[in-house]
Amino acid sequence: MVPDWPFPDRPAREVQTHALAKGWGKPGFAYFLRQRLGKTLLAFAEYTLLREQGKVDWMVVICPNSIKQQWVDEIESVDEIIPICVYESQKKDKIGEFLTKVPNGGVFIINYESVKSFMSNGLWQRINTLKTYLVADESSKIKEPTAKMTKACHELSSICSYRRVLTGKPTANSNADIWGQLKFIGATDRNYYQHKFTYCIMGGYQGRTVKKNINVDQLKAEMAPYCYIAEDKYIQGFEKVYEPLRPVQMSGKQKEMYNEMESELIVELQNDTKATAPIILTKYLRLQQISSGIIGDTDSNQLNIVEPHSNPRINNVIDIVENEITNKCIIVCRFRLSIDNLRNVFTKKGYKVAVMHGGMGKELNQQKKLFTDGDHSILIAQIQVLSFGHTLCGPDDNPCIDMVFYENDFSLINRAQCESRPEKMGREMPIGYFDMYASKMDKIIIEALIRKEDAALALMGYSKKYGILNRELAEHQYELPR
Numbered sequence: 001m002v003p004d005w006p007f008p009d010r011p012a013r014e015v016q017t018h019a020l021a022k023g024w025g026k027p028g029f030a031y032f033l034r035q036r037l038g039k040t041l042l043a044f045a046e047y048t049l050l051r052e053q054g055k056v057d058w059m060v061v062i063c064p065n066s067i068k069q070q071w072v073d074e075i076e077s078v079d080e081i082i083p084i085c086v087y088e089s090q091k092k093d094k095i096g097e098f099l100t101k102v103p104n105g106g107v108f109i110i111n112y113e114s115v116k117s118f119m120s121n122g123l124w125q126r127i128n129t130l131k132t133y134l135v136a137d138e139s140s141k142i143k144e145p146t147a148k149m150t151k152a153c154h155e156l157s158s159i160c161s162y163r164r165v166l167t168g169k170p171t172a173n174s175n176a177d178i179w180g181q182l183k184f185i186g187a188t189d190r191n192y193y194q195h196k197f198t199y200c201i202m203g204g205y206q207g208r209t210v211k212k213n214i215n216v217d218q219l220k221a222e223m224a225p226y227c228y229i230a231e232d233k234y235i236q237g238f239e240k241v242y243e244p245l246r247p248v249q250m251s252g253k254q255k256e257m258y259n260e261m262e263s264e265l266i267v268e269l270q271n272d273t274k275a276t277a278p279i280i281l282t283k284y285l286r287l288q289q290i291s292s293g294i295i296g297d298t299d300s301n302q303l304n305i306v307e308p309h310s311n312p313r314i315n316n317v318i319d320i321v322e323n324e325i326t327n328k329c330i331i332v333c334r335f336r337l338s339i340d341n342l343r344n345v346f347t348k349k350g351y352k353v354a355v356m357h358g359g360m361g362k363e364l365n366q367q368k369k370l371f372t373d374g375d376h377s378i379l380i381a382q383i384q385v386l387s388f389g390h391t392l393c394g395p396d397d398n399p400c401i402d403m404v405f406y407e408n409d410f411s412l413i414n415r416a417q418c419e420s421r422p423e424k425m426g427r428e429m430p431i432g433y434f435d436m437y438a439s440k441m442d443k444i445i446i447e448a449l450i451r452k453e454d455a456a457l458a459l460m461g462y463s464k465k466y467g468i469l470n471r472e473l474a475e476h477q478y479e480l481p482r
Contacts, residue, residue, distance in 0.1 A: 006048045007041070007078040015234040016042045022228040027162060028185030030139075030227035034168035035324055035402075035432055036241050037230055040074045040137070043164055044107075047133040048079070056133045056162060057105025062153060063137035064319050065111035066246045071137070073244075075107060082106055087114055092121065099126035112141050116152040129159040138323035139165035142180035145192035150180050157184045169326045174210040175199035175219055187226035232429075240419065241432045242450055246320070248291060248313050248438045251306055258290045262439060269460070280459055281410055284441075291438035292407060294337045302337035308345050313436060317342065317404055318349070320434055321378070328371065328400040330392060331380045332418055334407035339380050342406065346378055356381035356390075368392065371400075383409055387417035393424035404434045408446060410455040 002024045005012040012020075016038050023029035023046070033039040047059040061071055068086050075084060083106030085098045099108070108127065110118055118124055134157055136142060142153050142165075157163045163185045171177040179195040182188040188195060196202070196210075199219050203211040250258060265283050289295050292313055293306035308314055317331060333339045336357055343353050354371040356364055356379065364385075371379040372394055379392060379400075394400035400422040408415065422431050435450070437443040441459070448458035 003049045003052075006045055006052070010041065010078050012045070013038055013234070015230050016045070019228040019230065020046055023164070026226070028187055028226060029163075030165045030167075030170070030181060030185055030187070030223075032167060032170055032227055033230040034326055035243070036430060037168075037234055039166045039168075040071060041078065043133075043135050043137075043166060044075055044078070046164075047135075050133060050162065051105070056131050058127050058129075058132040059105075059107045059135065060127065060132055060156075060160070061107065061109045061135045061137060062112055062115060062156075063109065063135075064141065064323065065113065065249070066316055066319060067137070067244075068109050068111060069247075070244050071107075071109050084109070087111065087118065089114055089117060092123065096123055096126060099123065105131070112149050112153070115156060116148050119152045119155055124156065129156075130161055132160040133162040133164070134160040135164045135166060136181070136184055137166045138319070139167045139181045139184065140169055140171065140177065140323050141319075142184055143177045145180065154180075154183055157186075168324060169322070175213045175216070176210055178219075178223075182223070182226070185226060187223065241430045243432055243434045245443060245446060246316055246434065246436045248316055248436050250291060250312055250438055251293075251310070254290055254293060254306060254312075257295075257305070258287060258438065261287055261290065262441060281456055284445075284459055287439075287441070288407060289335060291442065292335060292338050293341070294335060302335060304337065304341065308341040309348075311341065311345075313406065313438075314342060314345055316436055317406060318345070320404055321346075321351075324434075325402045325432075327398050327402070328377050328379070328394045329402040329404060330386070330400060330421060331378060331404045331406050332383050332386060332408075333380060334383050334409050336382065338407060339382060342380050346380075351378050352376040353378045353380060355379070356385050358382060358385055383407070383414050383418055386421060387411075387414040389417075390421055391424075392421040393427065394422070396427070399424070399427065399429060401429050402432045402434070405446075406436070408435070408449055408455075410445070410449075410459075412449065412452055412454065415449045416452065 002021050005017065015033065019031050019033065019042055023031065031039050031042060047056060050056045063071060072084055072086065075082065083102045085095060085106065085108050087095060087110035136153060142150050144150055165181045165185055170181060176196040176199065179188065179192050190198065199213060199215050200210045201212040201214055203209055265287070269280065290305070293304060293311040294302050295305050296302050321329060331342060333342065339355055339357055343355055346353050352375055354367040354376040356367055368390065370376040372392060392400055403419065403422065419433065435446050437446055445455045445458050448455045
C-alpha cells in the first residue's frame with residue numbers, strides 16, 4: 001500500500017498519485033511525464049516516503065547541468081531541512097567532506113557529464129548505494145551505448161537499490177534510443193545490439209542507420225510493468241507556462257569578451273546620466289551577440305566567435321529539444337546568423353527544420369507549410385518576422401506547444417505577438433516558453449519581458465551589485481514601477 005503524500009503544503013496532483021502507485025516499491029521504474037506535470041516533486045516524494053520507512057538514506061539525482069538549481073529549488077520548497085549537495089568538479093574535496101559528514105543521508109545532485117569522474121575518483125564509495133534512490137532526470141540523454149557517460153550511469157545504477165528515470169520524451173528518434181534507459185532501471189536483459197535488431201530495421205552505410213521502428217507493440221508490452229506514461233488529459237486546461245530560466249555557461253573566449261563589454265556598459269550607466277535608452281540598448285545588443293557566440297563587425301556583418309557545434313547556447317537548446325519537448329516547437333532568434341547556425345546543427349543531427357526570416361518572399365509560406373502541415377518538427381524564426389500574424393499551431397495529432405526564445409529583442413509587442421503564434425481556438429493544451437540568460441543583466445531584462453514590463457527601463461535601472469542603479473532618477477524620468 002502506498003503511504004499518504006508527504007507534503008501537505010503542496011498537495012499531490014492526480015497524475016502524481018497515479019504514477020506513485022504504479023511505481024511504488026519497485027527497484028527499477030520509469031516515470032514518463034511531460035513537462036509541468038510535477039515529475040521532480042513526484043520523485044522526491046517517493047524518496048521521502050522510502051526514507052521515512054528506513055529503506056533509503058540517499059537520493060542521487062543525475063540531470064542536465066542547466067537544471068541542477070531547479071532540483072534544489074523544488075526540493076527546498078517542500079523540505080528546508082534535508083541536506084543538499086550539488087556536484088562541482090572543482091570542489092571535489094568539499095563534496096567528499098559533505099558525503100562523509102552527513103550520516104543519515106541527503107540529496108546529491110550531479111550533471112550527466114560528471115558521472116564518469118564521480119565513479120572513477122571514488123567519491124561514490126562514500127554513499128551507501130545499497131540504501132540509495134537513484135534518479136536520471138531527462139533520461140533520454142542515456143542513449144549512446146558506447147559513450148563513457150552512458151557506461152558510468154549504468155555502472156552506478158547497477159549498485160543502487162532503487163533506480164528511476166524521468167522524462168517526457170523517452171526516445172529522440174528510434175526504438176533503439178530507449179535501451180539505455182531500460183538498462184538503467186533493469187527492465188531489459190538484452191544487450192544494445194539485441195535490442196536494436198529486435199525493434200528496428202537497419203540500413204544505410206554498414207547497416208548503421210535506423211530505417212524503421214518495428215515490433216512496437218511488443219516493446220510497449222515489455223515496458224509496461226516498468227513504466228508509467230501520463231495521459232494527455234492531465235495537461236488539459238493549462239495556459240502559458242514559463243519554464244525556469246536556463247543559464248548559459250559561455251566558453252572562455254566568450255566570457256572574457258562579454259565581461260569586458262558588460263563592465264564598459266555598467267560604467268557608462270553609472271557615470272553618464274544623459275545616456276538615452278536607444279544608445280544603451282544598442283550597446284547591449286553587442287552583449288546579446290557575444291552570448292550567442294556571434295559578433296557584428298564594422299560593416300554590419302555577423303561572424304561566429306564560437307563554432308556552432310560547440311556553442312554553449314546551441315547545446316542548451318539541443319538539450320531542451322531532445323529531452324523536454326515532445327511535439328513540434330518554434331525556436332525564436334533575433335540574429336540571422338543564429339538562425340543559420342541552429343539550422344545547420346539540427347539538420348546534421350537528423351531533424352527536419354523550417355526557417356522564417358526577412359527577405360524570403362514567397363518562400364516564407366512554403367517554409368510555414370512544411371512546419372504546420374508537413375513533417376518538419378522545428379521552426380527557427382526571426383522574431384521580427386514571427387511577430388506578424390502567423391498561425392503556427394501545428395496539427396492536432398502533433399501540435400506546437402513549446403517555444404524556445406533563443407534570443408529576445410526589447411519590444412513587448414514582439415514578445416507578446418510571438419508567444420501567441422502556437423495558439424489555437426479550442427485547444428486547451430499548455431504552451432511552454434523557455435528562455436536563456438548569460439548574466440544577471442540578461443536575466444533582469446528577460447524577466448521584464450516575461451512580466452510584460454519595459455525591458456529598456458530594466459536595463460537603464462540595472463546594477464550589477466544591487467540589481468538597480470540611479471533608482472530615484474529612473475523613477476523620476478521614466479516612471480519606473482516600485
